Amino acid sequence: MGVKLKLYNTLTREKAEFRPIDPNNVRMYVCGPTVYDYAHIGNARPVIVFDVLYRLLQHLYGADHVTYARNITDVDDKINARALRDHPGLPLNEAIRLVTEKTETQFHEDVKALGCLEPNVEPRATDNIPQMIDIIERLVAKGHAYVAGGEVLFDTKSMSDYGQLSKRPLDEQQAGARIAVDAHKKNPGDFVLWKLSSHNEPGWESPWGRGRPGWHIECSAMSGRYLGEVFDIHGGGLDLIFPHHENEIAQSRCAHGTEVMANVWMHNGFVQVEGRKMSKSEGNFVTIHDLLHTDKFGGRQWPGEVLRLAMLMTHYREPIDFSVKRLEEASAIVNRWADVAFGTDTSGYSGQLPDGNPLLDDLNTPLFVTQLQALYKDAKRGNAEAKRSFKLGLQLLGLEQIEFYAQSVANLIPDELSVAVDALVEMRLEMLKAKNFAEADKIRDDLSSKGIQLRDGKDPASGERVTTWEVRR
DSSP: OOSOOEEEETTTTEEEEOOOSOTTSEEEEEOOOBTTSOOBHHHHHHHHHHHHHHHHHHHHHOGGGEEEEEOBBOOOHHHHHHHHHHOTTSOHHHHHHHHHHHHHHHHHHHHHHTTOOOOSBOOBGGGOHHHHHHHHHHHHHTTSEEEETTEEEEOGGGSTTTTTTTTOOGGGOOOOOSSOOOTTOSSTTOEEEEEEOOTTSOOBOOTTOSEEEOHHHHHHHHHHHHHOSSEEEEEEEGGGIIIIIHHHHHHHHHHHTOSOSEEEEEEEOOEEETTEEOOTTTTOOOBHHHHHHOSTTTTSOOOHHHHHHHHHTSOTTSOEEEOHHHHHHHHHHHHHHHHHHTTOOOTTOOOOOOTTOGGGBTOOHHHHHHHHHHHHHHHHTTOHHHHHHHHHHHHHHTOTTHHHHHHHHHTOOTTSOOHHHHHHHHHHHHHHHTTOHHHHHHHHHHHHHTTEEEEEEEOTTTOOEEEEEEEOO
16 A cells, blocks of 8 residues: 555554554444434544544555444443333333334434444444353453452453553552442452343343343453454544543453554544533533434534534544534535535546545544645636545545535425525525625525525515525526
8 A cells, every 4th residue: 555544542642654454354443332312412423533534444445355343232221221211111121122223223324314334343232242251251260350249340450551541540440330330349440341130130141140241341342253352443432541441451452362452542532512511411412313303403404414524624533612603614615515526427536545635644634624625626617637536535524425415405496495595595694794705605606506596685674684595497
């Protein structure tokens, strides 16, 4: 491969050239959703970020030479609690199935609307219980785990370099398990691998009795089964560094006797909403479904490509403030880009990424978006090469659906009034109020090119500008 990809590795705290273990089988694992509730906008960020990396790896190594695994956690005490709350009259296992199936289906619909490709492998935790039990048995046999109080716990002091990922001293570590751990631990940082289940809780037979796995062991089992004992890239949100990823590393390395679990660890930054930490108590908890299908955020629905671009306008390692203003900026860009993307043929075009491409420098999507803006201008002037490069750039960012956005607007007829047009008209009015006449004119011209005629006037009562629109015949 001629071009070089550099990635920031949380394990080493350095950016370095990515060297896959096997260029013919590049392997990446990303922690997926726990399916007890609708995915929120914070959950969307890693899905989008690592979808871009997946696309880039496919472009560099070939689609047949990249394996992307993203798990589904469908056994968890939060799921149990939701099942009891939502379906109190049903047996717990049946209630759990209803919760997880509904939530998983919604997750898949949401991320598809965000333009994300399906991973090559999407294992469910409940399909990998034997693999979890096997790893726990190895850890017990090697002296890295012990049975106490009906649980199997990992002995953190049995691992001399525990804590390498988070760089936290062992005496500062906490158990960090989603399942409560009692006072029978040898060390404060020990965490649960297996916990006994009561008769009305989901459970599986094991050498230690009928029980269920701890959170961390699930990902160790699934990544090992589908990608091997050591693989190339492990990704997830910044909040997973400790305890989840730290404990994954401990389990996997000690069970398999390897120096590392994954060579590169990548983590995306936190998401705030309108400058505040997202929480239900703050009243700013926003799900992907809300953004796509309701007017709860900014008084309108937001297309998936707009949500995706809004995320990619900030570098993945930086915190992001998810705001209506940011979405409006992304929407304006999408509207500009759509007319060039529509109808540009890239079949048979194998454009190569030059060494200086920002995506090759630790997925610098903001700079790549800036470069696409320049390509767009050249393409708008009729440069055929720029058009093809622009279209391929959209594909790498996962924004190829912009073409269908353009097509849907172009095909409007009077009795199919589009929310998209209303939103653009409202955005243009805001641009005019802010005296941003260039952007306002651009929106008007782009709609005109698609057969949408705007008509400005004044409200008789308030005297304020109002705009109506119609489809030209």
